[in-house]
Amino acid sequence: MPLQHIKPHGALYMHLANNDEAANLFIHQLHRLAPELILYVMHGSRLHQLALDKGHSVICEFYADREYDQSGSIVFFTRKTEMLDPNQVAKRVLKACRKNKVTTIDNQEISVQFDSICIHSDAPGALALVQVVRQTLEQAGISIQAPNRVNR
Numbered sequence: 790m791p792l793q794h795i796k797p798h799g800a801l802y803m804h805l806a807n808n809d810e811a812a813n814l815f816i817h818q819l820h821r822l823a824p825e826l827i828l829y830v831m832h833g834s835r836l837h838q839l840a841l842d843k844g845h846s847v848i849c850e851f852y853a854d855r856e857y858d859q860s861g862s863i864v865f866f867t868r869k870t871e872m873l874d875p876n877q878v879a880k881r882v883l884k885a886c887r888k889n890k891v892t893t894i895d896n897q898e899i900s901v902q903f904d905s906i907c908i909h910s911d912a913p914g915a916l917a918l919v920q921v922v923r924q925t926l927e928q929a930g931i932s933i934q935a936p937n938r939v940n941r
Contacts, residue, residue, distance in 0.1 A: 794848070794936065795819065796829035797836075806834035806862065813839060820845050827936060832902045833861055848936050851903035853882045853922060854912045856894045861901065864894055872914040875921035882906055882922050886931050905936060 797805050797815070805812045812835045819828065820843050830837040832849035840847045854873055856864040885891050885906075890898050908918050926933060 792823070792826055794827040794829060795823070802831075803862075805836045806831050809835055812836040816840050816843055816845060829905065829907075831862065848904045849902055850905050850907045851882070851885050851891075851901055853878050853906050853908045854915075854918060855909075857891050857899065857901070859893050859895055859897055859899065861899055873912065873918060875914065875917045878908075878918050879922045879925035883925055883929055883931075886926065887929070 796802070805815050816828075816836065816839045819826065824845065827846045827848055828836075828840050829850055830840060830847050837847060837849065852863045858864055881891065885901055885903070889900055889902060891901050892898055906922070908915060908922065912918065923933060
């Protein structure tokens with residue numbers, strides 16, 4: 790089965806988003822070994838910029854089940870155990886899709902740019918999050934499609 794994309798996970802993802810040396814090494818090796826793989830990134834991150842500079846296909850993500858800080862980065866935590874309200878998550882995603890805005894942990898609105906929505910499968914109640922978000926987007930007339938190669 791051929792691979793379609795690659796997405797660094799967790800602490801590695803955040804490290805590559807912010808560390809020039811690590812991001813450079815990662816994108817150089819990825820582009821050398823598998824230039825056809827789409828790379829999932831956080832818009833505006835170091836890895837995003839380096840991938841674009843290299844001409845590597847990227848898909849920028851919006852994190853439905855994570856908080857954002859004022860810089861536009863997701864707030865990293867070690868373990869979140871409480872279940873999120875699917876309706877609140879769906880409302881947040883719909884706002885991001887319609888207005889390209891998200892409310893930060895400091896209650897400020899910032900702009901977000903994305904091609905894909907990420908809901909972590911290990912989040913408590915993940916299935917309900919996916920179901921309610923999908924239903925909300927479909928009811929709003931927002932189409933859900935398989936990823937395409939995106940360079941922006």
